[in-house]
Amino acid sequence: MPASNPSNRTAAVVLAVIATLIVLTGCSTREQPTSPPPSATSAESATLTPELDHLHALHIRADGTILAGTHTGVIALTADGTTSRVGVSDDDFMGLAGVTGSDRIFASGHPGPRSSAPNPLGLVASEDGGQTWTPRSVAGDIDFHALATNGQLLVGFDGINGLLVSTDDGRSWTPGAPLAAAALAITDRGVWATTPDGLQHSTDDAQTFATVPDAPALALLAAAPDGTLWGIDTADTVWRSPDGTHWEQRSTINSVNALVARNAENAYAANEQLLYTLS
Known part of the structure; x- marks a missing residue:
């Protein structure tokens, strides 16, 4: 077999380098509304004691207490990781939701061993921060996997x-x-939903949605009362956005089940063993 021509090999290498530079140059000139910080650090966490039983959702009560909707009722969490039961219900609360800083909470799920409620629960409501619950609607018919409210919608x-x-x-x-929404959030800019097709946004009270261009691949989403959105993507990276369009990477965490936002500077995420303080 004839030996290859060195000049041909050199030309091939030059062409490959030029092609690579063209690709990199094209990428660098594209607008990037979602941008990482200089470095992403691990978020601070506390070990939950005792640990939770299958965490579904989080809410921040009027007194600042973090509430967890779990497989066996509502559990209060402190920043140092101490957990304690709220009320006497042992229902499996799934789509726990309310306006941050409010004692009015909604939930769904399934009745616990001590409950005589229909299965599924439909929508239940609490006016006292999870101490007591009353049926509200669609009992026996619907199990909400995700819920969000802004106080009106x-x-x-x-x-x-x-x-x-x-x-x-x-x-x-x-x-x-x-x-099909894995998580929902509502701000003054509309309704937001994480889906397998990316972050979706509605400006007509959840009647129609459009994909948010260049948003991170969020799995969890939460809205603070000031309109700030916090999200966690499928690679366990924490993101924050003032408007749902421009996203800033904040920190990294281990896999979590739930997220709640206090304001533009603070949010919490948790799994059954750990509570993360996000900033």
């Missing part, structure tokens, strides 16, 4: 058909978009 994902929307504190519902 309540949006839930039923786990099967899509979103349901209520404007009367969950007493009645109308159909929303046929969207």
